[in-house]
Amino acid sequence: MLELQGVRHAYGGRAVLDVDALAIGRDERLAVVGPNGSGKSTLLRLLAFLEAPTAGTVRLDGEAVRSDRARRAARRRVTLVEQRPYLFRGTVRENVAFGLRARGAPAAEAARRADEALAELKARSLSGRDARALSEGEIQRVALARALAMEPAALLLDEPVSGADRAAQHALAAALAEVQARRPLAVVVVSHLLENAYRWADRLLALHEGRPSAVSPENLFRVDLQGGAPMQRVSLGPVAVEVVTDKGGPATLAIPPDEIVLSTEPLHSSARNVIHGRIVRVAEHGAAVRVTIDAGVELVALITRKSFEEMGLAVGGSAYASFKSVAVRVF
Amino acid sequence: MTWPLGEVALIAALSLKVALTATAVACALGIPLGFWLGGTKFAGRRGLLLVLNTALAFPTVVVGLLVYLLLSRHGPLGGLGLLFTWQAIVIAEVILALPIAAALTAAAVQAVDPRVRRTALTLGAGPLRTAWAVAREARFAIAAAVVVSFGRVLSEVGAAIIVGGNIRHQTRTLTTAVTLATSQGNFELAEALGLVLLALALTVNVLIQLFQGRGDA
Numbered sequence: 001m002l003e004l005q006g007v008r009h010a011y012g013g014r015a016v017l018d019v020d021a022l023a024i025g026r027d028e029r030l031a032v033v034g035p036n037g038s039g040k041s042t043l044l045r046l047l048a049f050l051e052a053p054t055a056g057t058v059r060l061d062g063e064a065v066r067s068d069r070a071r072r073a074a075r076r077r078v079t080l081v082e083q084r085p086y087l088f089r090g091t092v093r094e095n096v097a098f099g100l101r102a103r104g105a106p107a108a109e110a111a112r113r114a115d116e117a118l119a120e121l122k123a124r125s126l127s128g129r130d131a132r133a134l135s136e137g138e139i140q141r142v143a144l145a146r147a148l149a150m151e152p153a154a155l156l157l158d159e160p161v162s163g164a165d166r167a168a169q170h171a172l173a174a175a176l177a178e179v180q181a182r183r184p185l186a187v188v189v190v191s192h193l194l195e196n197a198y199r200w201a202d203r204l205l206a207l208h209e210g211r212p213s214a215v216s217p218e219n220l221f222r223v224d225l226q227g228g229a230p231m232q233r234v235s236l237g238p239v240a241v242e243v244v245t246d247k248g249g250p251a252t253l254a255i256p257p258d259e260i261v262l263s264t265e266p267l268h269s270s271a272r273n274v275i276h277g278r279i280v281r282v283a284e285h286g287a288a289v290r291v292t293i294d295a296g297v298e299l300v301a302l303i304t305r306k307s308f309e310e311m312g313l314a315v316g317g318s319a320y321a322s323f324k325s326v327a328v329r330v331f
Numbered sequence: 332m333t334w335p336l337g338e339v340a341l342i343a344a345l346s347l348k349v350a351l352t353a354t355a356v357a358c359a360l361g362i363p364l365g366f367w368l369g370g371t372k373f374a375g376r377r378g379l380l381l382v383l384n385t386a387l388a389f390p391t392v393v394v395g396l397l398v399y400l401l402l403s404r405h406g407p408l409g410g411l412g413l414l415f416t417w418q419a420i421v422i423a424e425v426i427l428a429l430p431i432a433a434a435l436t437a438a439a440v441q442a443v444d445p446r447v448r449r450t451a452l453t454l455g456a457g458p459l460r461t462a463w464a465v466a467r468e469a470r471f472a473i474a475a476a477v478v479v480s481f482g483r484v485l486s487e488v489g490a491a492i493i494v495g496g497n498i499r500h501q502t503r504t505l506t507t508a509v510t511l512a513t514s515q516g517n518f519e520l521a522e523a524l525g526l527v528l529l530a531l532a533l534t535v536n537v538l539i540q541l542f543q544g545r546g547d548a
Binding site for chain 2: 103
């Protein structure tokens with residue numbers, strides 16, 4: 001229902017987003033991941049029709065949205081919840097009713113539907129409270145109720161769980177699941193934490209310097225980096241891998257499955273990481289095969305069916321997974 | 332020499348009428364202008380804001396002179412016959428108060444969290460409702476713009492004398508009356524009129540504050 005085609009966006013001549021094609025289905029959950037400054041929030045603002053792209057087209061239900069007028073109409077169907085949502089002065093109920101009032105709903109009906117939306121997020125008791133006197137988790141919940149009250153066709157969430165407590169996170173996830181069970185709702189979640197994104201979404205888009213980059217939800221590892229050196233050896237449980245990053249502290253490593261080479265013997269190559277394990281699962285994906293190797297941690301490799309057959313790989317057999325240090329992405 | 336109470340009441344009433352009318356007109360024009368300047372990005376905006384901020388320091392006698400020349404019999408608007416009427420004072424005061432209303436509103440709107448506008452837009456609000464949402468968040472600062480405009484108009488004397496002429500029962504306001512009493516050496520009367528002026532200012536500000544307080548509840 002939402003599509004980007006050849007979209008480029010720049011601020012003051014500096015390119016911040018460059019997406020050739022992106023399509024989001026009417027009840028899909030897409031997570032957008034990437035480090036700060038990778039263009040995630042810009043992408044959300046374009047999808048939310050708050051800005052027009054410098055070049056390219058954003059489509060809603062197949063229709064190109066080009067004019068200010070068309071964007072205004074599109075904003076009635078797509079809504080964005082910011083990372084730090086803003087609640088207007090007034091009560092929580094008034095806040096949740098805002099979008100409904102903007103759509104011409106009479107005050108009484110808007111108030112009733114606002115209370116229903118709050119109830120869905122287990123926040124009905126907040127209804128009469130001053131919106132300026134809420135905790136971060138409550139603000140997040142109220143902002144989500146405010147967005148869902150309008151029954152949008154697409155909901156865009158910027159870092160929805162940052163700052164929210166565990167109860168709020170569960171309420172958020174449950175409310176989305178419930179709405180999606182009832183009616184089609186496309187959800188786009190932006191997160192700098194891969195784990196969060198993975199939990200929320202059924203498809204992942206990784207952005208790196210404004211461009212989509214190849215990362216799938218597999219082979220994600222939460223690690224603590226030492227920092228200080230351009231090449232670091234990082235332990236993933238019983239195995240260690242070499243990565244190229246000068247970052248330090250908590251980070252997520254992603255090893256793209258299509259960057260992993262499988263072999264039956266150890267390879268002598270430029271790949272710095274060679275991990276031995278046993279094949280535990282094999283899943284076919286058209287001309288490709290997704291092979292899961294247990295080496296103390298599970299690694300997924302994507303190889304062609306032809307290679308798979310030629311090497312005679314099978315569940316229970318042994319295999320070496322090789323990948324270059326530069327192929328390991330660090331978030 | 333003292334003036335009869337009825338005369339002082341008449342002068343105070345005229346002062347209030349002039350100040351309220353001029354403030355209303357200046358705010359009706361200045362607040363939307365400030366909104367536009369504070370909330371819209373366009374080429375030349377900074378230049379316009381500079382002009383506006385300079386206009387804050389307009390010498391009142393210069394504005395008085397300008398309006399005098401406009402309204403005098405041979406001036407471009409001489410045909411209206413407004414010179415030495417209370418409406419002429421209103422015109423001059425509007426010119427003085429409008430930049431205050433506009434510049435303070437522009438600053439108020441610029442200070443509003445940018446998320447307010449984005450949030451209103453993404454919730455499907457049109458331009459008017461979005462502006463209203465921004466105004467609600469900035470309402471104390473905008474109320475301050477009204478109060479300062481009113482203060483400027485109520486206390487102004489230079490332009491009021493030049494274009495009003497300080498004509499008894501017609502264009503004599505509290506400030507011009509104070510000037511007259513002082514020039515006549517009647518300091519007791521000048522002080523008394525000054526106190527009436529202060530009381531008026533206090534009353535109007537208390538009323539505005541009460542109104543604000545209710546809005547915040």
